[in-house]
Amino acid sequence: MIKLNNISKSYNKGNIKAVDDINLEIKSGEIFGFLGPNGAGKTTTIKMIVGLLKPDEGNITLDGVDVWGDSLKAKSMISYVPDNPEIYDRLNGIEYLNFIADMYEISKEERKEKIEYYSKLFNIEDSLGDIISSFSHGMKQKLVLTSALINNPNLFILDEPMVGLDPKSSFNLKEIMRKMCDEGKTVFFSTHVMEVAEKLCDRIAIINKGKIIAYGTMDELRAHAKERESLENIFLELTEDE
Amino acid sequence: MNKLLSLIKTDLNITFGLSSIIYSFKAKKQRWQIIVFGIAMLSLIPTYIMMIKALDTLYDSFGQMGQQSYFLLMGFLGAQLVVFFFGILNVMSKYYFSNDLNHLLPLPIKPSYILTSKFITSMVSEYITSLPIILPFIFIYGIKGREGILYWIYSLLAIVTLPILPLVLASIVIMIMMKYTNIKGKRDLIRTISGIAFIIIVLYVQLQIQKMTQRSVLQGEDFYFNIARDANLLVRKLGVVFPPSMWGALSLANYDKFIGLTNILIFVFSSVAGFFLMIFLSERIFFDGLIGNIEVSSSKGKGKKHNLEKTSSVSKPYMAIAKKELKMLFKTPVYLMNSVGGVVIGPIIIVMSMATGDVSMEPLKEVINDNMDIVNLAAIAMIGVLGMLNSIGTTTFSREGNNFWIQRTLPVKTKDQIYGRVMASMVIQVIGALVLIGSILFIIKLDMMSILLIVTIGLLASIPMTEIGMIIDILRPMLTWSNPQQAMKQNMNVLIGMGVAILYGGAIFMLISFIYGRMNIWKVYIILCTVLIISAFIFFNVLKTLIEKQFRELE
Numbered sequence: 001m002i003k004l005n006n007i008s009k010s011y012n013k014g015n016i017k018a019v020d021d022i023n024l025e026i027k028s029g030e031i032f033g034f035l036g037p038n039g040a041g042k043t044t045t046i047k048m049i050v051g052l053l054k055p056d057e058g059n060i061t062l063d064g065v066d067v068w069g070d071s072l073k074a075k076s077m078i079s080y081v082p083d084n085p086e087i088y089d090r091l092n093g094i095e096y097l098n099f100i101a102d103m104y105e106i107s108k109e110e111r112k113e114k115i116e117y118y119s120k121l122f123n124i125e126d127s128l129g130d131i132i133s134s135f136s137h138g139m140k141q142k143l144v145l146t147s148a149l150i151n152n153p154n155l156f157i158l159d160e161p162m163v164g165l166d167p168k169s170s171f172n173l174k175e176i177m178r179k180m181c182d183e184g185k186t187v188f189f190s191t192h193v194m195e196v197a198e199k200l201c202d203r204i205a206i207i208n209k210g211k212i213i214a215y216g217t218m219d220e221l222r223a224h225a226k227e228r229e230s231l232e233n234i235f236l237e238l239t240e241d242e
Numbered sequence: 243m244n245k246l247l248s249l250i251k252t253d254l255n256i257t258f259g260l261s262s263i264i265y266s267f268k269a270k271k272q273r274w275q276i277i278v279f280g281i282a283m284l285s286l287i288p289t290y291i292m293m294i295k296a297l298d299t300l301y302d303s304f305g306q307m308g309q310q311s312y313f314l315l316m317g318f319l320g321a322q323l324v325v326f327f328f329g330i331l332n333v334m335s336k337y338y339f340s341n342d343l344n345h346l347l348p349l350p351i352k353p354s355y356i357l358t359s360k361f362i363t364s365m366v367s368e369y370i371t372s373l374p375i376i377l378p379f380i381f382i383y384g385i386k387g388r389e390g391i392l393y394w395i396y397s398l399l400a401i402v403t404l405p406i407l408p409l410v411l412a413s414i415v416i417m418i419m420m421k422y423t424n425i426k427g428k429r430d431l432i433r434t435i436s437g438i439a440f441i442i443i444v445l446y447v448q449l450q451i452q453k454m455t456q457r458s459v460l461q462g463e464d465f466y467f468n469i470a471r472d473a474n475l476l477v478r479k480l481g482v483v484f485p486p487s488m489w490g491a492l493s494l495a496n497y498d499k500f501i502g503l504t505n506i507l508i509f510v511f512s513s514v515a516g517f518f519l520m521i522f523l524s525e526r527i528f529f530d531g532l533i534g535n536i537e538v539s540s541s542k543g544k545g546k547k548h549n550l551e552k553t554s555s556v557s558k559p560y561m562a563i564a565k566k567e568l569k570m571l572f573k574t575p576v577y578l579m580n581s582v583g584g585v586v587i588g589p590i591i592i593v594m595s596m597a598t599g600d601v602s603m604e605p606l607k608e609v610i611n612d613n614m615d616i617v618n619l620a621a622i623a624m625i626g627v628l629g630m631l632n633s634i635g636t637t638t639f640s641r642e643g644n645n646f647w648i649q650r651t652l653p654v655k656t657k658d659q660i661y662g663r664v665m666a667s668m669v670i671q672v673i674g675a676l677v678l679i680g681s682i683l684f685i686i687k688l689d690m691m692s693i694l695l696i697v698t699i700g701l702l703a704s705i706p707m708t709e710i711g712m713i714i715d716i717l718r719p720m721l722t723w724s725n726p727q728q729a730m731k732q733n734m735n736v737l738i739g740m741g742v743a744i745l746y747g748g749a750i751f752m753l754i755s756f757i758y759g760r761m762n763i764w765k766v767y768i769i770l771c772t773v774l775i776i777s778a779f780i781f782f783n784v785l786k787t788l789i790e791k792q793f794r795e796l797e
Contacts, residue, residue, distance in 0.1 A: 050651050054795055068794065076653035086644035088566065090573040095566075098555065102562030103652040112550055131573075 001155060001186040002026040002049060007058035009044055018044040019055075020210035026188055026203075028063075031181050033201035034190040037239050041210040042190040043083060046159050049188070050080040062155060076104070079153035083160040083190075085140035093119075093128035093135070097147050104151035111150055118146040121176075122169050138164040145173065156180060158189040162196060174200055198231040208239045245351060249359035256342065256724075257363045257732065283737075285744050294378045301382050310387065311495035312476035317379025318404070318487035321372040323448070325405045327441055328371055329364065329412030331583065332731070334437055335576040336360050337413070338420055338532060340725040347532075357524040361413065361517075368405040376401060383494070393497045396506050400490050406513035407486045410520045415440070417523060420531025434578045441583075442590055448483060455480050486512060559654050563662025568669055570641065571634070576727045577641065581632045585674030588628060593681035615763050618692050619754065621678060622770075625700025626707055626747060628674040633730055634667040635711025636739035639719040640729045646721050649793075656789045660712070660782060667708040668701060675700050699767065702774045709781035710746060711739045716785070716792050746777070 004024040010017045019041045026032045036042050047053040049060055051067055051074065060067040067074045088096055094115075101111040119125040122142035132140065141164045148156065156177070162170050177187045177200065191197055197204055204221060206214040214221055214234070221234050304313045337360055346356055380397045383389070419440070423433050468475055474492060481488025486509060493505035557565060571577045630636070642649060649659070675697050682688060688696075714735045723729050730736070750773060757766055 051794070052647055052650055053797055071794065072653050072655065075651060078651070080651045082647060087648065088570060088645050090570050091566070094550075095569060098557075099562050099566050100648075100652070102557045103559055103654050105559065106556075108556045111556075116550060 001028045001030070001063055002032075002188060003061045004045075004049070005058050005060070007045070007048060007055045007060065009041075009048060009053060009055050017210050019048070019207075021058075022207075022210075022212055024205060024212065024215070026186060028186050029181050029184045030202045031177055031187045031200055032189070033197035033204040034188065034207065035192075035194075035197055035204060035235060036190075036207035040207045040239075042207060043159055045207065046080075046157060046188075046190060050078055050157055051075060076151075077154045079148035079151060079156050081141075081144050081148050081156075081158040081161055083163065085137070085144045085164075087132060087140060087144060089133035089135075090131065092131050093124065093143055096132060096143065097128070097150065100147040101150050106151055114150045114152070115146065118149050121172050122146060138166060138169070141165060142169060149176070154185050156185065156187045156189075158187070160191060161189055162191060162193055194230070194232040194235060204231070206235060206238055213238050246355050246358060249346075249351065249355055250362050253342075253359045253363045254366065257367070281741070283741060285741055285748075289744075290374070294382075297378050298382055298386075301386055305386075308473050309476045310383065311474050311491055312480070314379060314383055314494050315477045315481055315487055315491035317376050317383075318400075318490040319481075319484055320379075321375040321404055322408045322484060322487050322490075324375060325368045325372050326408035326412055327445075329368060329405075329409045330416060330437060330441055331579050332364050332367060333409070333412050333416045334420075334433070335579065335725075335727040335731065336364055337416065337528070339576055340727060342724065343532065352525070353528040354521045354524050357413070357528055358521060361409065361520070364409055365405055368409055372405050373401070376404060380494070390498065393494060396494055396497045396502065399506060399510060400494060403510050403513045404490065407516050410513070410516040413520050414523060417520075417527050417531060421527045423531075430573065430575045431578075434575045434583070437579060438583050438586060441587060445591060451483050452480070455482060558658075560658040560661035560665065563654070563659060564665035564669070567634075567638070567663060567666035571666070571670070574726050577730055580730050581634050581670050582673060584631050584633070585628045585670055586677050588631060589624065589674065589678035589681045592624075593678075593684060614689075614692055615758075615766075617682070617686070617688075618695050619758075619766075619770075621682060621696040622700045622703060623747070623751070624678060625671065625675050625696070626703030627743070628678075629667065629671055629704030629707030630711060630739055630743040632667060632670050632674065633711070633733075633736050633739075634670060635663070635708035636715050636735040637720075637730050637733055638663045638666075638712055639715045640721065640723075640733050640735060641726070642719075643721055643723055643726075643729060646719070646796075650796075656786050656793075659789055660709075660785055663712060664705060664708050668704060671701055671704040672697075695767065699771060699774070702771060702778075705778040706746070706774060706781050707743055709778060709785055710742050711735070713781060713785050713788060714739050714742065716788050719792075719796070721796075750774075 002024065003026075004022055007019055007022045008017070009019040022041075022045065034042055034045065044053060048055050049062075049067065051071055054068065062074050062077055065074045065077070088099075091099070097115050097119075098111070101115075106114075115128075116125070119128055122145060124139055124142050124146070127135065127139060132143065135143065141161075145161070148158075161173060165173065174196070177189075180187055181202070198218060201218075203217050204214075205212050206221075214224060218231065221231070224234075300316075301310065301313050304310050337357065343356075380401065384393055384397065416437075419436055420433065423436055472478075474495060477488055477491050477495070481491065489505045489509040489512070493502050493509055496502035496505070571581055639646065678700075679688065679693055679696060718735060720729060720733050720735065750770070753773065754766065754770060757769060
């Protein structure tokens with residue numbers, strides 16, 4: 001589904017290498033966890049996949065569609081939830097959801113059904129008539145999640161999705177991710193919560209200083225580490241400064 | 243005191259982006275943008291020189307009457323009134339709608355400190371408005387009259403103090419208005435509308451007073467006798483419109499007499515006193531208007547029920563973009579003031595000042611009635627100008643700010659982006675066109691044909707204007723701002739857009755003046771429309787390429 005070939009990206013005229021020659025392949029029907037310490041290059045990688053940043057080198061394809069060649073087609077496959085839910089805070093919740101649904105050209109019946117379902121699930125259905133600036137961080141996050149799920153995406157990309165969510169919503173989101181994968185869709189997300197990654201992901205990649213330092217299923221990761229108990233220990237061991 | 247200095251320093255830095263200007267001067271990529279900006283500014287110089295020449299002639303004609311001092315009064319009045327009107331808009335967004343207030347309020351700072359720092363940054367911005375107006379008057383008067391050194395010293399004092407009183411008045415008016423319009427619900431809309439209505443009312447009253455005093459001065463039997471006897475007669479009579487301007491004019495005109503000294507003292511003292519009065523008031527009423535403002539962000543969104551059946555309407559992508567643009571414009575007071583306020587107030591000011599003019603307007607009206615085509619063309623041009631002045635095109639991407647990622651990750655065709663954003667501008671333009679037609683109808687009659695021509699071709703002219711704005715904005719979108727005011731009022735793109743619009747509009751103006759009179763008027767209209775359509779088409783394609791490129795490459 002997602003294929004990253006030799007992706008590199010640097011900032012500040014090449015002085016800071018944020019992502020250094022990354023190769024990744026994520027299959028359909030897979031939940032893929034992307035782990036790494038702060039500033040390791042997770043968000044940069046995600047932004048390149050969704051088309052917000054152009055890689056200096058390499059290419060990214062989604063189901064064979066080049067993200068930079070046929071960007072419209074690529075974008076119509078993705079739903080993206082950023083780490084910081086910055087959305088039009090002068091609109092009210094329902095106006096925002098309708099706007100996003102219009103952009104994906106979703107029919108009235110379908111959007112109604114989806115909005116009803118997800119807003120209830122995330123417990124924001126009573127707030128949809130309110131202006132977004134009155135929402136808390138978590139509520140904004142839930143609104144962004146709802147908007148991202150309206151178009152029933154084949155590829156769901158989330159940057160730190162659990163931050164700011166209450167336990168119930170966090171649980172519901174994990175359920176949604178699982179269900180999507182059962183339907184053959186792909187979920188790619190970054191997280192700091194080891195437990196979530198360990199329990200939820202089919203495969204995991206750990207990035208540090210722009211390079212992938214570990215990549216595979218939990219069992220495969222365990223096989224490479226000395227401390228084999230938990231993902232947390234593996235993570236700490238691998239990302240420790242040499 | 244240290245707190246106050248630190249507040250002022252920070253606010254100046256935020257407002258004028260000193261740190262970011264220094265940063266951008268260093269970046270090579272931005273250098274050509276500065277060059278374009280320079281050219282755009284240079285293109286304004288010929289117009290400015292023409293205005294100065296006209297002022298020079300005006301000085302001579304007052305000189306013949308022995309009433310040069312009235313010339314100074316015009317300068318002071320013009321500059322102070324402009325500062326007052328811009329001040330109203332500026333103060334409202336700066337004191338009540340900027341994001342930094344959320345950070346400042348919890349800090350242990352007195353309201354008067356916050357207000358003083360904001361007042362001072364507003365003062366600095368107002369100098370940019372007042373200096374180009376007052377300086378020509380001061381220089382022409384000083385140089386032509388060969389005035390002494392004391393004149394220049396007084397002038398310096400007067401120029402420095404000039405914006406204080408109008409800005410103090412604007413601050414007090416806004417503080418009182420905000421206190422009493424702090425009503426839950428449509429607070430922002432009520433405030434914006436009252437702000438615009440207030441400006442129009444003040445303008446109307448001011449022009450009426452001017453008209454009345456002009457009449458009373460001119461109609462007296464011993465007018466010529468009095469005028470010969472008292473060189474400050476006109477200033478004293480007409481200065482009542484705004485006494486501080488009168489004090490300023492009297493002090494400079496009589497710098498070598500005792501009355502000059504007293505007037506400059508009154509001028510400076512009243513400004514300082516006004517400032518302290520405002521500070522005194524601010525301790526009592528500033529927070530009253532402000533607190534409710536921030537309340538919105540803590541309502542936690544409980545309650546307002548909505549009906550999904552009703553609220554989930556389906557729109558085409560370009561329509562959805564246009565709707566979103568308009569909603570954001572109407573719900574953000576700063577945007578509403580600048581875009582809608584601009585297209586509403588602009589035509590009213592121009593037309594009103596003509597309508598309330600004295601008898602000398604009558605012959606002009608007759609000339610106008612005989613040349614309706616000129617009226618039509620002028621009105622079309624004005625709508626076109628409003629297309630740039632509404633700042634919608636030049637800020638369309640900048641206004642997205644932190645939300646720009648939404649547009650970039652959505653599968654929206656570039657042409658839909660352009661259609662939607664141009665349509666939003668057109669809706670505002672329709673409002674402007676209607677106000678303009680309404681205002682013109684106050685002075686002269688327009689037939690149905692003229693109205694149709696003005697509105698249709700005027701709106702057509704607004705399309706390339708909006709597109710020019712969008713081209714500039716996508717080239718250098720200002721996406722990092724903390725206060726919506728920055729995206730519109732402190733956005734260089736607006737100024738650059740105006741410069742480019744002058745070049746584009748000037749070229750069309752020259753073409754039309756060349757063919758006007760040489761051919762049937764209908765041919766002129768057809769040529770004008772053809773030029774507008776072709777340029778709209780060309781700009782559309784340029785824009786399409788640029789948006790595609792920038793959506794891909796912006797970081």
